[in-house]
Amino acid sequence: MSQLLLQTAGPASAPSGPVRRRWRGAFADPGLLAGAVIIGVVVAAALLAPVFAALLGHGPNEQFSDETLDAAGLPITGGNGFLLGADGSGRDVLVRTLYGARISLAIGIPATTIAMIVGVVVGLTGGYFGGRVDAVLSEVTNVALAFPFLVTALSVVTLNRGTAGSTLVDPAVVVIGVVALFSWTYFARLVRNLVVEVKARPYVLAAIGSGASHGRILLREILPTILPTIVIYWAVQLPTNIIAEASLSYLGVGIRPPTPSWGTMIANAQDTALYQTQPWMLIAPAFALFVTVVGFNLLATRLRSRFDPTAS
Template sequence: MSYSELQAEVPPAAAEPARVQGRGPFQLAWARFRRDKIALVSLVVLLLIVLFALMAPLWATWTGHPYDATFPQTGLDINGTPTGPGAEFWLGADQLGRDVLVRSAYGARISLIVGIAASLLASLFGVTAGVLAGYVGGVLDTLLARAMDITLALPYLLVAIVLAVTFQLTSVAASLTMTIFVIAFFSFAATGRIIRGQVMSLKQKEFIEAARSLGAGRWRIMFVDVLPNLVAQVTVLASLLVPTSIVFEATLSFLGVGVRLPMPSWGSMLGEGSDVFQTAWWLLAVPGVLLLLTTLAFNLVGDAIRDALDPRADRASGGK
């Protein structure tokens, strides 16, 4: 028998088994997030709102209407009633003849800046207080826990109004900074209490005991061993704080103690339009719908992030 005949009788080698590709926790979280169609739609809505805010100067240039300029000749009729949506004012004019579209775009900037900045500050303060209170314990835990309880018990609207009246902030930048810090101050306590409970649970785990037995110091354990295990919780809390901060800012501006005029805010636009909404419905509809869409989209994305970062959610759905 020739060599070629022997070679033909040799059975083909078994197919090489498929290699299992490992995926990290964030890859798995992204895969879970992508399966949530509502979350993806909400994310697209948020991106469109961000784009709308970034294009605020372009809207002013294209329409020829700066956000603080009044156009009584074209923005108001002979009776002084605001002009409705049309070719000149795409989303109508307000009671002073200002362009609602341009003011809404600049208001979106204020809402997004305040919401994101306040949530980041609140997360920073809350995580710091929660980690220190939960891990160090003792007198420090008592002091920080009582401070968070007092903060949660304070009537935030009353305190914000008192601060605004006391400091009499007249510039836009100063009032914006004050609004961000007030919202962050009243938001950090809820985050701090949640993180405190998580840290108290984590410090009893075996890997923390192992780090202590190896001689790791307190600060190293807090920032190297404990803090990385809180990334998922902090991410979810921060994403859910953004819509709360946006509503907080809108409430303060509606009451006249938020961001100072002439810089528009969705809250101040709602306050100004509440007097003439019977004849100019768009003054409430435009900022109200934008505020509703933004807060709803942030909440839905935050819920989806929470589910995506929870491995149990994938098991509950059967990995579909």
């Protein structure tokens, strides 16, 4: 048995050389670098939003009607220290757009991470044990996939309403929960299929034959093998969840005004129709959302093509 373990250990450690070569080649990949730069700019904008607000002297919810509205009550498109102008309430569009990046990342990253953890646990358990366990977990996954996203989100938000328009739970927490609820199923299916394939490999069979515990096999043999694919899929799912948050906020069931969210900013611009005279009210949040999604999609696609062995 020890000889078998030695024979199977070699192939498991052999890919380290090719992986290092892929990482070195990644720095020469223009698509990957472009995605990384875009994401870096978005993250920097989110982190530095309070700095920009302090330098400009405009908080995200502060109103400067006297300085930003003309005689007809229409917002300006620029000037008076407002680089992208103001909205109909006299709030700085640039500052609110930067703070919107904080909201998108603060909701998208935790929601995707929670979904990944739940999906990995379900997928590992079903794929490894198989049989009735796999059948039950697969049915649970199918039931979760059958729920319509918007209808369920509207129902949860309705249940979260208290008296006098108050909320029982922080809307940001509710949005994270709703987005995670509809994301874990994709991780579960991915992980389940990967585990079914990996558990038939010689080094896993050797570990089973040596009497290793289920936990050791899952955490020491199977999970490290599929982890790169899981992490890459996390990056693939993140922009989808950012769009989901923006969609909920746009429909008025996500982040509530006056908290600056790209979805609420776009909805406000369209509801008031002020974007016709102040186009930055619509362009700024829409462009920020577009660039963020493109950056994450570009990075995830290039990473998958280089490091995911299951990618075709």
